[in-house]
Amino acid sequence: MYGWRSKIGLITPMSENAEHAFHIYAPEGVSFASMKIRFPGPTPEGLHVLTDQLEQTAAIYRDTPMDLVVFGCTSGSCIEGIGYDRELIRRIERASGIPGLTTSTAVLEALAALGTKKVAVLTPYPVETNVIEKKFLEDNGFAVTTIDAMDMSPLKSKGKGFGDASEKFLIEHSLAVDLAGADTFFLSCMGLTTLEILQPLEEQLGIPVVTSHQATLWSALRHCGIKDTRNDLGKLFT
Numbered sequence: 165m166y167g168w169r170s171k172i173g174l175i176t177p178m179s180e181n182a183e184h185a186f187h188i189y190a191p192e193g194v195s196f197a198s199m200k201i202r203f204p205g206p207t208p209e210g211l212h213v214l215t216d217q218l219e220q221t222a223a224i225y226r227d228t229p230m231d232l233v234v235f236g237c238t239s240g241s242c243i244e245g246i247g248y249d250r251e252l253i254r255r256i257e258r259a260s261g262i263p264g265l266t267t268s269t270a271v272l273e274a275l276a277a278l279g280t281k282k283v284a285v286l287t288p289y290p291v292e293t294n295v296i297e298k299k300f301l302e303d304n305g306f307a308v309t310t311i312d313a314m315d316m317s318p319l320k321s322k323g324k325g326f327g328d329a330s331e332k333f334l335i336e337h338s339l340a341v342d343l344a345g346a347d348t349f350f351l352s353c354m355g356l357t358t359l360e361i362l363q364p365l366e367e368q369l370g371i372p373v374v375t376s377h378q379a380t381l382w383s384a385l386r387h388c389g390i391k392d393t394r395n396d397l398g399k400l401f402t
Contacts, residue, residue, distance in 0.1 A: 169193030170388040173225045173262070176236040176354060177203035177214060179326070185359045185377055191392040194385065199224055203237075206289045206353075208296065211243040218252060222259040231388050233257075234265045236354045238376045239293050241266035246303040263387065267354055267376050270383030272304050274374045274400050275348060283374075284346035285311040286338055288326050288353050297352065309346045312337075326355030335361055339368060351375040362398040372399040 174196055176182050183198050190196070201217040204210035218235060225233050233256050235241055241249045249268040256264030275283060283306050287294055291313065298308045314337045316326065338351060338361075349369055351358055358375035366373045375398075382400055385392065394401045 167193070167195030167229075170195075170231045170385070170390055171229055172196050172384055172388065173228070173230040173233040173260075174198040174236050175201060175218065175221050175233065175256075177201060177240075179355055181357045182236050182354055182377060182380075185357065186381055189359050189381060189394070189397065190385065191390060194388075194390065197225075197228070197230065206239050206293050208243055208292055211237075211240045211293070214240045215243070215252065219255050219259040222256045222264070225260040225262055227261075230260075230262050232265055232384055233260050233262045234267075234380060234384050236267050236376075236380055238267045238271065238352050238354055239287075239289055239297060241268035242297055242300040243293070245296070245300055248300075265380075265384055265387055267380045268300065270379040271350065271352075271374060271376065272306075273383050273386075274379035275301075275306055275350070278348055278372050278374070278400060280306055280348040280372075280374075282307040282309050282346050283348045283350050284309050284341050284343050285350045285352055286314060286341050287311065287351075288314045288316050288329070288356065301350075309344065310342050312341050326353060329356055331357075331361050334358065335365060335368075338365055343369065343371065347371060349373050354380065359397060363396045366398050374398070374400060 199221045249266045253264040298311045354376045
C-alpha cells in the first residue's frame with residue numbers, strides 16, 4: 165500500500181523536479197500528491213501571482229487523506245518578509261483543513277537544526293528578490309554573509325527553466341560563492357534540482373549545505389513524525 169507511513173500533498177510552480185526527487189529520496193511508505201500553480205517568474209510581482217492562487221489550490225486537498233500540505237516555493241513563501249511563511253501556512257490550513265508547511269519555514273528549521281549563525285546564499289533570482297530573501301533570513305536571526313545570483317541567461321536563451329540547470333552548472337556556481345565567515349551554505353529555489361549534488365557539494369565546500377529541496381523534504385518528513393536519516397543528503401539528514 166502506498167503512503168502507509170505518510171501522505172504529503174505538494175503545491176508547486178510548474179515543474180516536475182520536486183515530485184521526481186521526493187519520490188526517489190523519501191523513505192519507503194511515504195507518498196506524494198501534487199498540484200501545480202501558474203508562475204510568471206521569481207520577481208516580486210510574479211511571486212504575488214503565485215501566492216494569490218495558494219488558498220484555492222490548497223482547498224482541493226480538503227477531505228483527502230493527506231497528513232501535510234506543503235507550499236514548495238522558497239521566494240514565494242518569504243516575499244512579504246518575516247512571518248509571511250506562517251501566514252501562508254495559516255491560509256493552507258484554513259483552506260484544506262490539513263496541517264501546512266512552506267519551503268521558507270522548512271529552510272528556517274533546517275538552519276536552526278544545524279546551529280547556523282551565518283549563512284552564504286546562492287539563488288537564481290533577480291536582485292530585488294534576493295534583497296527580500298536576505299532580509300527575511302536576517303530578520304529570522306541568521307546573518308547573511310553574501311547572497312549571489314546565478315547567471316541563468318544561458319538557459320533562458322535556449323528556452324529552458326531553472327529545472328534544466330545541470331549538476332555541473334550548479335556545482336560550479338556554488339563553488340564560486342565567497343564563503344568567508346559563513347558556517348552554512350544555502351542554495352535557494354525549489355526550481356533547481358539539488359538533491360543529487362548535496363554530498364559532493366558539502367565535501368568540496370567543507371561546511372553544511374542546505375538546499376530548498378532538501379530542507380523541504382527533511383522538514384515535511386519530520387512534521388509527519390518520520391525521522392529517517394540518509395548519508396547522501398547532507399549533514400541535515402544525519
